[in-house]
Amino acid sequence: MQFPCLTLEQLKPLEEEFVSFLIVNGVEGETWKMLNETAPQKAEELVNLFSQVVWEKILIETHYVKRSNENERVVVFLGVEEGEVIIGQMQENKWVFHTGKKQWKEPRELEVLNFLSQGFVRASEGEFNALKELIKS
Numbered sequence: 604m605q606f607p608c609l610t611l612e613q614l615k616p617l618e619e620e621f622v623s624f625l626i627v628n629g630v631e632g633e634t635w636k637m638l639n640e641t642a643p644q645k646a647e648e649l650v651n652l653f654s655q656v657v658w659e660k661i662l663i664e665t666h667y668v669k670r671s672n673e674n675e676r677v678v679v680f681l682g683v684e685e686g687e688v689i690i691g692q693m694q695e696n697k698w699v700f701h702t703g704k705k706q707w708k709e710p711r712e713l714e715v716l717n718f719l720s721q722g723f724v725r726a727s728e729g730e731f732n733a734l735k736e737l738i739k740s
Contacts, residue, residue, distance in 0.1 A: 606658035608651045662712040669726035700738045
């Protein structure tokens with residue numbers, strides 16, 4: 604599965620991990636500088652390979668996502684074979700909640716990536732369960 608290459612902005616906070624990745628792959632400081640100058644495609648391939656490792660880890664470790672604005676709150680549990688969604692919508696000055704389940708049509712990691720690319724951010728189990736409890740009461 605091919606994931607998007609991380610942007611420079613996304614790579615900056617991962618600088619230490621990227622340096623460790625390069626060292627493990629036999630590319631140290633001066634070698635990296637020379638590679639960037641003489642073989643930029645090879646350097647780009649290493650960045651892409653690192654991106655794949657990062658995305659794979661993020662997507663495997665993400666079990667909950669959320670998205671919210673003034674009128675809507677959505678929290679999703681990302682299970683192995685299906686997802687469970689809780690949607691809260693502001694209607695006539697009160698919150699109305701809906702729940703549902705969705706079978707994955709794509710591999711789970713692609714489903715998670717789809718949510719993240721739609722503006723969802725990682726959430727916690729506690730956030731999901733708190734909303735679930737709110738609906739019950």
